[in-house]
Amino acid sequence: MSYLEIKNVDKFYGKFHALKNINLNIEKGEFISFLGPSGCGKTTLLRTISGLEELNSGHIFLKGKDISNLHPSKRNFSIVFQSYALFPNMTVWENIAYGLENKKVPKDIIKNKVLEVLEMVGLAGISGKYPNEMSGGQQQRVALARAIALEPDVLLLDEPLSALDAKVREKLRNDIKMLQKKLNLTTIMVTHDQEEALSVSDKIMVMESGKIMQVGTPREIYEKPQSLFVADFIGKINFLNDGSSIRPEHIKIVSEVDTETENKTIMREIESWEYLGPSYRLFFKNNKEVLKVEVPCSMIDEKNLYVGSKFLLELDRNHYINFDSRV
Known part of the structure; x- marks a missing residue:
């Protein structure tokens, strides 16, 4: 009891x-x-x-x-x-x-x-x-x-x-x-x-x-x-086309595709960004959705942040979130 x-x-x-x-x-x-x-x-x-x-x-x-x-x-x-x-x-x-x-x-x-x-x-x-x-x-x-x-x-x-x-x-x-x-x-x-x-x-x-x-x-x-x-209310979340989700911190910017990993790699254009002190929150075009990515300031050069600039993004499949229900 x-x-x-x-x-x-x-x-x-x-x-x-x-x-x-x-x-x-x-x-x-x-x-x-x-x-x-x-x-x-x-x-x-x-x-x-x-x-x-x-x-x-x-x-x-x-x-x-x-x-x-x-x-x-x-x-x-x-x-x-x-x-x-x-x-x-x-x-x-x-x-x-x-x-x-x-x-x-x-x-x-x-x-x-x-x-x-x-x-x-x-x-x-x-x-x-x-x-x-x-x-x-x-x-x-x-x-x-x-x-x-x-x-x-x-x-x-x-x-x-x-x-x-x-x-x-x-x-x-x-x-x-x-x-x-x-x-x-x-x-x-x-x-x-x-x-x-x-x-x-x-x-x-x-x-x-x-x-x-x-x-x-x-x-x-x-x-x-x-x-x-719950996913959307607690923290930031990206909803993916396959019905799963991923947090912004589990997407990283890479310079080239890693052929030895099973992670998904995509090229996207920046729409906007926010400076958060220790990190940037970047917003990318992703079909009809906006893809949110959070990266440490030390990992990106601010001169590369402008509307339309392209980045190669790697989504960590180990941190995909799948739901028991779609409430």
């Missing part, structure tokens, strides 16, 4: 079918991301798990106990929102202590717990500040500290990093992952950011139109997508 089980869950808003027969098992200490485009149902599923939304059918089990009809306050889950949701009239210390005080935890235990989580999230020196005196990244650390201080059975993260700038977002997601592993804390994160999901997750669940499209490790999702939707 899994730590958290979601069985045959459906959710309707009037006639709109928001969640369609969702079945998912999450193990103790696992970090799973719900990934998908806006409106796919990932936040609705998170809110259903937390108890903020009622099920129309199905069940949710935690450690074997059916919690489907349990009030959110009785589930021992903590949730961190995108908007931080801190009390503006309370200091960092008071925000973190608030939930513990509501649970009637003794004052000496509250003091020790607040000191402990402040140290964990790197805010030990600013416990007396108010939210408006802190950066967005610091405020989100406070929200995270408040959540883990309650020692939840499951930590729920609802797009917690999307309001932050890129540098802060990268640092904080790494810190969240390290903290989650240190505490062995079962964690569910909702995100639409593919890189974010790939970098922190033990498992990723990809959703579309209220349905689970695929569940797997980040590597499985990226290298072995089971449908066109």
Whole structure:
């Protein structure tokens, strides 16, 4: 039996079918991301798990106990929102202590717990500040500290990093992952950011139109997508005429055809290109499709990049992707 089980869950808003027969098992200490485009149902599923939304059918089990009809306050889950949701009239210390005080935890235990989580999230020196005196990244650390201080059975993260700038977002997601592993804390994160999901997750669940499209490790999702939707949503992909696909990084520019390899070699003209820092992303004419190729800057001379210039491309057949379905 899994730590958290979601069985045959459906959710309707009037006639709109928001969640369609969702079945998912999450193990103790696992970090799973719900990934998908806006409106796919990932936040609705998170809110259903937390108890903020009622099920129309199905069940949710935690450690074997059916919690489907349990009030959110009785589930021992903590949730961190995108908007931080801190009390503006309370200091960092008071925000973190608030939930513990509501649970009637003794004052000496509250003091020790607040000191402990402040140290964990790197805010030990600013416990007396108010939210408006802190950066967005610091405020989100406070929200995270408040959540883990309650020692939840499951930590729920609802797009917690999307309001932050890129540098802060990268640092904080790494810190969240390290903290989650240190505490062995079962964690569910909702995100639409593919890189974010790939970098922190033990498992990723990809959703579309209220349905689970695929569940797997980040590597499985990226290298072995089971449908066109998953392949196209996770990273960049080229769809080939024979029905298979290949990632841009598995196409290389060559100077001549290698007669000893089984790889496919084609000549194509450049339509456009993007400079990405360590690499170029090149776009080639390929019948009715555009073929995307990613190459290190050191492998190509920029003076050769102009519309219409021709390159010999080798497609690595060992990295062709074939689908179980064409959903």
